[in-house]
Amino acid sequence: MRIGLVTEGGYPYVSGDAGLWCERLVRGLGQHEFDLYALSRTRQQEDEGWVPLPRQVSRVRTAPLWTAEDDGVRYGRRARRRFTECYGELAAALSGAGGAEAGEAEGGVEADAEVGVAGQGGPDHEADRFASALYGLAELARDEGGLVGALHSETAVRALERACRAPGAIREAREARVPDLLAVAAHLEHGLRPLALDWYEDDGLGAADLCHATAGGTAALPGLLARHFCDVPLLVTEYGVPLRAHYLATGAGGTAPAVRALLAAFHGRLATEVYRQAAVLTHGNAHTRRWQERCGADRARLRTVHPGMDAAAFAEVGEAPEAVDADTLVWVGRVDPAKDLVSLLHAFAEVRRAEPKARLRVVGGASGPDGQAYLGHCKALAAQLFPDEAEGPHTVGDNPVSFEEIGAPEAPTLADAYASGAVTVLSSVVEGFPVGLVEAMFCGCATVSTDVGAVVEVIGGTGLVVPPRNPRALAEACVTLLRDPERRARLGAAARARALELFTVEQNIAAFHGIYLEIVSRCPVRRVVLDDSGDPLPFASPAEAHVPGHWTGPAAPAPPTAPAAPTAPGAASSAPAAHRPGPAWANGVSVWPPAPKPATEAAR
DSSP, rough: EEEEEESSOOTSSSSSSSSSHHHHHHOTTEEEEEEEEEOOOOOHHTTTTOOOOTTTTEEEEESSSSOOOOOOOOOOOHHHHHHHHHHHHOOOOHHHTSTTOOOOOSHHHHHHHHHHGGGGOOOHHHHHHHHHHHHHHHHHHHHHOOOOOOOOHHHHHHHHHHHHHHHTHHHHHHHHHHHHHHHHHHHHHHTTGGGGGGGOOOTTGOSSEEEEEESSSGHHHHHHHHHHHHHOOOEEEEESSSHHHHHHHHHHHSHHHHHHHHHHHHHHHHHHHHHHHEEEESSHHHHHHHHHHHTTTGGGEEEEOOOOOGGGGHHHHHSSSOOTTTEEEEEEOOOOOGGGGHHHHHHHHHHHHHHHTTTEEEEOOOHHHHHHHHHHHHHHHHHHHHBBOOOSSSOOOOOEEEEETTTTBBSSSSHHHHTTEEEOOOOOOOOOOOHHHHHHHTHHHHHESSTTTTTHHHTTSSSEOOOOOOOHHHHHHHHHTTTTTHHHHHHHHHHHHHHHHHBBBHHHHHHHHHHHHHHHSSSSSOBBBBBBTOOOOSSOOOOGGGSSSSSSOOOOOOBBOOOOOOOTEEEEEEESOOOOOOOOGGGGOOSSSOOOOOTTTOOO
């Protein structure tokens, strides 16, 4: 089958998010054909180039999210009225003006969540309002162009202001000042940029049998429009929660209440529409699933696909009979405050009182000034809690806590770091999918972890779990395993077996392959092809047409397609429209196979 893979800030670029699992997915499904549609986040990302692409990637089309140039199209009176109606309806759906959700809302992140998420469970016409306006803007961009300039215009700001001042608007929207309106309009322009792309024709995403968006939010917009214009089924994969990330970013302080409330409504409504239209939604853990359900996702369309990790690097360690040092605890990861190494150091102080020979290895570096400052604080605390100790009057003192980095002689690889201790410890207070914990499981390590994020779901009874920010409980669990080597061995073997069953690249690829087949079998794309006389041509696109290779003679010219019926502004349409060139900022389309910019395996 032909799969349109939509990415944002990741594959096929050398740097970015989610690049590794996308690359493994594409390489692992060599029997399918992939068209890549990549949204880049920065100029630097584009300058760094692409990773080498396998032959099953037939085409790559790119567009930048970090900039947008006006294509020079200026709307006439009719197009301008059409834009004002659609954008005004979108703004009204965000502000609550004239809708069933009118009322007062308290400030702060929790109130924003109600406006953006909980409100989606109201009448269906409220969600339809947002969707109608969104697709109306997309149809306007397809028919007329010029959407980038219109979103930047004073007309957009005035429409937003009218919606915020209209009866029934939420209190934060009514209190919005001009700087707040300008900030919201700028954010909406950035978030709606994919509407102006020329990816939604029959020679773009419309030619795919399935569109796979590798994230929600803005990254899923191309998939939504392919679903709307061409009836291509949509698969959305979320290994994070874009909506939650937005709440955390805007709730940290410094954002005006009006901006926070309106943007929360936009991201919440967009998430709801994505979840309504997706044929299948996949998530990596129960935490993400709960967010999807809260945003209105149908449970029947949710699937759990755990992230796939390469177990080969840890195979030799996992099959080793015993750890290097039976008295050593190991922590491996990136040093930052969310990892709560302070609690781990206090817990280790209690472990030392029970087991004087115990040692703690902290393996990992810090990134950024905050991480470096936290690492310095942890080193100072370790020196205070554990003064250098000597075994006798004529020996050099030594600290039982060591701070190391991967690549040092003591820990040349991750596998060596995990193998150097008897127990691997995770002390985080915030965690998504615990990659380090899965790596320890691949190595057959006994683990002690805090109950955060997806830890319990991942560990599944093959390790000890304690509450976060509880040094005493953490210490007791560590001492228990240090004193019981047989239990350590049993837990380590069970953990390794569980990780090899659930968290490998192979299971990830097999799961997505099964979902692809399920979607295409339930939601096939039906393309009407007409003959020279204008009558439907049966069997114009048989299943064999998707088999790679030349199974027929020379290709004949494609029959003409049915003309698009005129539609009202904002109305749904699945018929192809006349092709228009895309905006100037998206015309730099990259078609594979060009010679990509140099990129090495190490750069990945």
